[in-house]
Amino acid sequence: MIELIREAGEFLAGKVRRTPVEFSSGLSDLLGVPVWLKLEALQLTGSFKIRGALFAVSKLTEAIITCSAGNHGKAVAYAARGATICVPRSVDKSKFDAMVAMGADVRVSEFDGYDETQDWALEVAAREKKYFLSPFDDDAVMAANGGTVAMEVLEDAPDARTFILPVGGGGLAAGFATWAKHFLKDSTIIGCQHVMSPALRMSLDAGHAITRLPAVETLAGGVEGGIGARTFSVLQPLVDDVALVSEAEILDGVRWMVAHHQYLIEPTAAVTIAACITGKVRAGGPAVVVVSGRNVSAGTVKRILEEGV
Amino acid sequence: MIELIREAGEFLAGKVRRTPVEFSSGLSDLLGVPVWLKLEALQLTGSFKIRGALFAVSKLTEAIITCSAGNHGKAVAYAARGATICVPRSVDKSKFDAMVAMGADVRVSEFDGYDETQDWALEVAAREKKYFLSPFDDDAVMAANGGTVAMEVLEDAPDARTFILPVGGGGLAAGFATWAKHFLKDSTIIGCQHVMSPALRMSLDAGHAITRLPAVETLAGGVEGGIGARTFSVLQPLVDDVALVSEAEILDGVRWMVAHHQYLIEPTAAVTIAACITGKVRAGGPAVVVVSGRNVSAGTVKRILEEGV
Numbered sequence: 001m002i003e004l005i006r007e008a009g010e011f012l013a014g015k016v017r018r019t020p021v022e023f024s025s026g027l028s029d030l031l032g033v034p035v036w037l038k039l040e041a042l043q044l045t046g047s048f049k050i051r052g053a054l055f056a057v058s059k060l061t062e063a064i065i066t067c068s069a070g071n072h073g074k075a076v077a078y079a080a081r082g083a084t085i086c087v088p089r090s091v092d093k094s095k096f097d098a099m100v101a102m103g104a105d106v107r108v109s110e111f112d113g114y115d116e117t118q119d120w121a122l123e124v125a126a127r128e129k130k131y132f133l134s135p136f137d138d139d140a141v142m143a144a145n146g147g148t149v150a151m152e153v154l155e156d157a158p159d160a161r162t163f164i165l166p167v168g169g170g171g172l173a174a175g176f177a178t179w180a181k182h183f184l185k186d187s188t189i190i191g192c193q194h195v196m197s198p199a200l201r202m203s204l205d206a207g208h209a210i211t212r213l214p215a216v217e218t219l220a221g222g223v224e225g226g227i228g229a230r231t232f233s234v235l236q237p238l239v240d241d242v243a244l245v246s247e248a249e250i251l252d253g254v255r256w257m258v259a260h261h262q263y264l265i266e267p268t269a270a271v272t273i274a275a276c277i278t279g280k281v282r283a284g285g286p287a288v289v290v291v292s293g294r295n296v297s298a299g300t301v302k303r304i305l306e307e308g309v
Numbered sequence: 310m311i312e313l314i315r316e317a318g319e320f321l322a323g324k325v326r327r328t329p330v331e332f333s334s335g336l337s338d339l340l341g342v343p344v345w346l347k348l349e350a351l352q353l354t355g356s357f358k359i360r361g362a363l364f365a366v367s368k369l370t371e372a373i374i375t376c377s378a379g380n381h382g383k384a385v386a387y388a389a390r391g392a393t394i395c396v397p398r399s400v401d402k403s404k405f406d407a408m409v410a411m412g413a414d415v416r417v418s419e420f421d422g423y424d425e426t427q428d429w430a431l432e433v434a435a436r437e438k439k440y441f442l443s444p445f446d447d448d449a450v451m452a453a454n455g456g457t458v459a460m461e462v463l464e465d466a467p468d469a470r471t472f473i474l475p476v477g478g479g480g481l482a483a484g485f486a487t488w489a490k491h492f493l494k495d496s497t498i499i500g501c502q503h504v505m506s507p508a509l510r511m512s513l514d515a516g517h518a519i520t521r522l523p524a525v526e527t528l529a530g531g532v533e534g535g536i537g538a539r540t541f542s543v544l545q546p547l548v549d550d551v552a553l554v555s556e557a558e559i560l561d562g563v564r565w566m567v568a569h570h571q572y573l574i575e576p577t578a579a580v581t582i583a584a585c586i587t588g589k590v591r592a593g594g595p596a597v598v599v600v601s602g603r604n605v606s607a608g609t610v611k612r613i614l615e616e617g618v
Contacts, residue, residue: 017329020326022353262575305610
C-alpha cells in the first residue's frame with residue numbers, strides 16, 4: 001500500500017489542491033495541545049473524495065458505476081464524465097445538483113441508507129455490465145483518499161502525533177493510518193463516527209467487519225452505514241480509539257467551524273470537530289484534525305445555523 | 310510599482326497561501342464567458358489583507374497603529390503582535406474577537422463609519438507617537454494586497470482579460486490594475502462598489518479623489534467610505550468601469566456563493582459576485598472575479614441565510 005500511496009501522490013500532484021493545514025487556537029485551547037486542521041473541505045469538488053476518484057478512474061477503462069451518499073459521487077462525476085452514480089433518496093440537494101450539472105447519470109434509489117443503495121447499485125452494475133467502483137473498499141481509493149492526505153499532513157505538521165479522522169466506509173482512515181503509522185510508529189489514530197452508526201467501534205468489538213447497518217436519519221450521510229471489509233482489515237491493527245458523536249453534537253461542530261474559522265463545512269466533516277469540542281478525544285501531544293468536506297445545501301446550512309447561534 | 314509588486318511576491322512566498330483560482334460554471338453561464346473565482350476568502354486570516362499587512366509591517370520598525378473595518382486590522386494583528394487597531398463601533402464581531410485573540414490593542418471608536426474612525430486613529434497616532442499604517446493608501450500595501458493577487462491570477466488563469474474587483478479604499482484594485490494592465494494592455498478592469506458608498510464612481514466623475522463619504526449602514530464594511538488619494542491616482546487611468554450594487558444584492562451574492570460553491574464569504578467580498586449575478590458587469594471574454602474575504606460572524610451568516618433561502 002505504501003508504494004500505491006506514493007504513486008497516487010505523484011499522480012495527483014497538480015490535479016488536486018494541496019489543501020492548507022491551519023492552526024486552530026480554539027481547538028488547541030480545548031485539547032491543551034497544538035491542534036491543526038487539515039482542510040480537505042477546501043478541496044476541488046468540495047471533499048477529499050476527488051483524490052480517490054481521479055486516481056481510481058485513471059486505472060479503469062470500463063464504463064463505471066458507483067454508489068455514494070454524495071461526495072464520492074460528485075468526485076466521480078468530475079473524474080469520469082458520463083459515469084453512473086447511484087445515490088440514496090436522502091442525498092443532499094447540493095451534491096445531487098452538482099452531479100447532474102457535471103453530466104453524470106445520477107440514479108436515486110428508493111432507500112435512505114447507503115448499504116441498501118449499494119445493493120441496488122451492484123444489481124444495476126451486473127445488469128448493465130458496468131464496473132462497480134466502491135467509494136472506499138478499493139486499494140486505489142484508500143491510497144489516494146487517505147494515504148495522500150496523510151502524506152501532506154506529515155509534511156506540513158511534522159510535530160503532530162495524534163490524528164483525528166472521520167470514519168464512514170473507512171477509506172480515508174485506512175489509507176491515512178497506513179501512511180502515518182508506517183512513518184510514525186508512535187502515532188495515535190482516532191476514528192470519529194456517528195453514535196447511531198458506529199461501524200468501526202462495533203467491528204473492533206466483534207473482531208470482524210460489520211459491513212451493513214440499518215439506515216439512520218442524519219445530515220451526516222458520509223458517516224452512515226457499514227464499514228468496508230477491506231478497509232477494516234487495514235484499520236483493525238492500526239486504529240487506537242474511536243470517538244462517537246451524536247447528531248446534535250455534529251451540528252454544533254458545523255456551527256463551531258463557522259464561528260471559529262469562518263469555513264462552511266458539511267455535517268459529515270464535523271464529526272471530528274464534534275469529537276474535539278465535546279472532549280471525547282484526548283491528545284497526548286500535537287494533533288491534526290481532518291475536516292473532510294463542505295458539500296451542504298444552503299437550506300441545510302440555514303437550518304443548522306438557526307438551531308444554534 | 311511593478312518592482313515593488315515583484316518584491317512583495319517574493320517576500321510573501323511561503324508566508325501566505327497561494328489561494329485557488331476556481332472555475333465557476335454558474336457565473337460562466339450568467340456572463341456567457343468562462344469565469345474563474347480568485348478565492349482570497351480562503352486566505353490566511355480570512356482575507357487578502359494579510360498580504361499587505363505582512364509586507365508593510367516588514368518594512369517598519371516603529372510601533373504601529375492602524376484603522377480598519379476589520380480585515381486589515383485582523384491581518385495587522387497577525388503580522389505585528391501588539392499593534393494598536395482602531396475600529397468603527399459597527400465592526401463585525403468575528404473580526405473584533407479575532408483581533409483581540411491575537412493580542413492586538415483594539416480600540417473601538419464612537420463612529421459607525423471608516424472615515425471618522427480614521428480621523429480619530431490619526432489623532433491617537435499623533436498623541437502616542439505611533440506610525441499610522443493606512444489599510445490602502447500606502448505603496449507597500451497596494452503592491453502586496455493587489456499586485457501579488459494579480460500576479461497569481463495572470464499565472465493561473467492566463468486567458469482571462471476581464472478582472473472584476475471589489476473597491477473600498479482602493480488598495481487591492483490599484484495594485485491589481487497596475488500589474489494586470491502592465492502585462493495585458495488589452496485587459497479590462499471593473500471595480501465593484503456599494504451603491505450607497507460609490508467613492509470610485511464619484512471620484513472618476515469629479516476628476517479627483519473623494520476621500521470622505523458619510524457613514525452608511527451596511528454589512529459590507531470593507532467597501533464603505535472614501536477612496537484613497539494615492540490609490541485613486543493609480544486607479545484613475547486604469548479602471549474601465551464601475552458596477553454599483555445594493556445591500557440586498559450583496560446579501561444575494563453571499564447566498565449565491567453558499568448555494569453554488571459552498572463557500573462562506575463575507576458581505577464585502579460579495580460585491581463582485583453581486584455585480585455578476587445582477588448583470589451589472591459585462592465581460593467580452595474570459596473573466597476572473599476576486600472574492601476577497603470570509604470574515605463574518607455566525608450570527609450575521611444566520612441572518613443573511615434566513616432572509617433568502
